[in-house]
Amino acid sequence: MNMTPKENSNSKLLDSLIPKSVPAAVAPPEPEIRTGGATAAPEPRERNIAAEIAAESARKKPPEARVTMTIHIPQSLANKIDSAAKKGNLSRNELVRLILEKATA
């Protein structure tokens, strides 16, 4: 476990980017402590997003059903699709989907 910074060109960068006087953090406001007062309303509870995510993940969405469609197109058009897919390092299906995404966006 090291506690001594190393010296290299990045050390100089560090000194120029973060002067020693920069504070660690802007402290968040501390909670106000209330005493007494029968009518004081309760503080709203903070949301625990991590817990909500865990609960949400537990309710997994089922994957969308897949179907197979056959579409008849001229050979020349099929060749163009294959050529474009190869250029983009995509499969034929990926390319067609991307085109549809753009067309229907």
Next chain:
Amino acid sequence: MGRVISIVNQKGGVGKTTSLVEMLFQAGNLGKKCLAVDLDPQSNATKMLTGEEWDPSVYDLLIGQNKALTLRDVVQPASQDWPNVIVLPASKMLGTVEPHLLTRMNRERVLKNLLAPVRDAFDLILIDLPPTVNQLTVNALVASDAYIVPTDVSEYARDGVRTVKDTADAIRESGNNPDLEFIGVFFTSFQKGGAHAVRQLVEDLVDDYGAKVLGTRVPDSVKVTESQKARRPVGALDPEHAVSRAYAQLMEVIL
């Protein structure tokens, strides 16, 4: 103001840390001033970028018990192989940070507040995360302008990406970061010309996320293992390697 991007996936072993160190290498070599924030208790990014572990670490800043400790006391310069890169190091203690964060006011914004004074100093701030969804993930996504999801092409990839997307959507809807941007998903450990099952998984993700499935496919390569062993980026070992080229292409999308 520097752009803050989280590299996130709930699934482990998808190349989050490898992506972070390679992306930093590419950005640093383009002259971009970068800060790496390592929030993974395994500290692999810290060890890779600086060659060792550090005390104090980002853990000490997150728990806020030592009020005298400043960010400047904790950040470290990266090794020479990563020009223009500064590191906010992790430590194993991050594994115990959850209960500390839960007791802090504005617990979702602790990291955002921590980075606020130095955001202007950097062009790019990249955050590495552990393979889980917890308060660290929430803090990272609240502090970020955008997030990107590396994924392998495995049976559980779809679930991992969906969980990240659900988490980010929940953060947006909670009002903690309504402008959080989804840059997209990219593939790591990609085997070109793979089997039907691989193509099917890629197509499933395209079904789910459309054009947010980026063209970047980082190939599966032993070069990544060699780079980890040498604690040097693939980009420095072999700038023309397909892995380096993939990350260079990814940074063109991001920067």
